[in-house]
Amino acid sequence: MLSGRGKNDDETVVNMLASAVRRDISFGKLFPDQKLKIEELRSRYGGSNHSMREALRLLSAEGLVEATVQRGFRVTSATEDDLRDIILVRAELERIALQRAIAEGDVAWEGRVVAAHHTLQRIEASVVAAADDLTALQWDEACRAFSHALIEACGSPRLIDLQRKFFDQSRRFRLALLREGRLDFAKRKKRQDDLLRAVLARDTVGASDILKADIEAELRAESRTC
Template sequence: MLFSRSEKDGDTVVHMLASALRRDISFGTLLPDQKLKIEALRQRYGGSNHSMRETLRLLSAEGLVEATAQRGFRVTSATEDDLRDINLVRKELERVALGLAIAQGDTDYEGRVIAAHHALRKAEDRVAAAPDDLNALEWDEACRGFSAALISACGSPRLQDLQRKFFDQSRRFRLAQLREGRLDFNARRARQEALMQAVLARDPERAEALLAQDIDEDFKTNSQTG
């Protein structure tokens, strides 16, 4: 059991439980389409019936968990069609947000992009050398950080919220590639360096094209290995 709880800390407990379940869904510990029973989850992660149900409702709103007709919950599916749809939404949403960020961003925005890119490079070097769970988790967070930094000056909290949601839905596929040794880190490094340089050059057309290509590469890698 990971967590105990007090009633006054309900929101914090839900946040902690959600973080733990997100991680385990992303790493495949909780499998696609797996039924999620409240009591079994409580024994494994802690919390009360109420906090666990609230956690599952939160993850359902994020698209990681699905409510069933019998009023239970299961992990959402992770098929090629799911990935295709997630990537379609990510491309359209992130391209719009990136264009706005480039148009509106100041030097602080540029600094965030540079810092996030540097953190991603360091994390990728570590995970390429030793793809254990700790390095994989750090790398996954660095991927999220770079993606978020790119659109951080878009001026739309709703776009940023949607980006986080669909990025999180794509994590399972990216981490599966890592586990199965299907990532070309040299190609990723070249694409992301070019993307950062396009952002710094304030070239939205090139930056948006490179971003779409980077997202597409996730789907191509999965679809070619079915």
């Protein structure tokens, strides 16, 4: 019997490569519209031609990379129109999912939301103190975890998958605002606290409105009050 890596090993390599490229797109180390050449990516991240190409196809399905027959792969654009569309889709999608989660979620779900909120608040305090790359990555993952916890009880795997996809597309906009010091963390904390209270009170309308406002503010710079 021939020896070698199995299918699971290949999938692990592809997922690891996709994760590394996804992270660098999100952090702006790979620029919008930048052409992605397989050989250059292999020298940077490792892997084989096949595994790198599969990783890029995976990111293409997520909307972070574009693939064309003649021109290969490139990072997707990050224009104002792109941002506006991502905000629209995330707001509508996540409000629907949150409404379903509030209707169907149990006490265990509430506990997971509370835990994710607590983790996010602790990490946001660290980011305010010192926003290096490691802390920024931890913060971004905590944002993702809180967003996921809010909707995970919605009962729809497809809604959850779509939320993850568009959350990933929004990461580079949010992280750019963080790098530029344009996020108002005091206002963020108030919104997130208000959102948690509304969710625990099963206030569907209030929670949906706060979530929409939070998504919009998270991806656009908001004015600071002195």
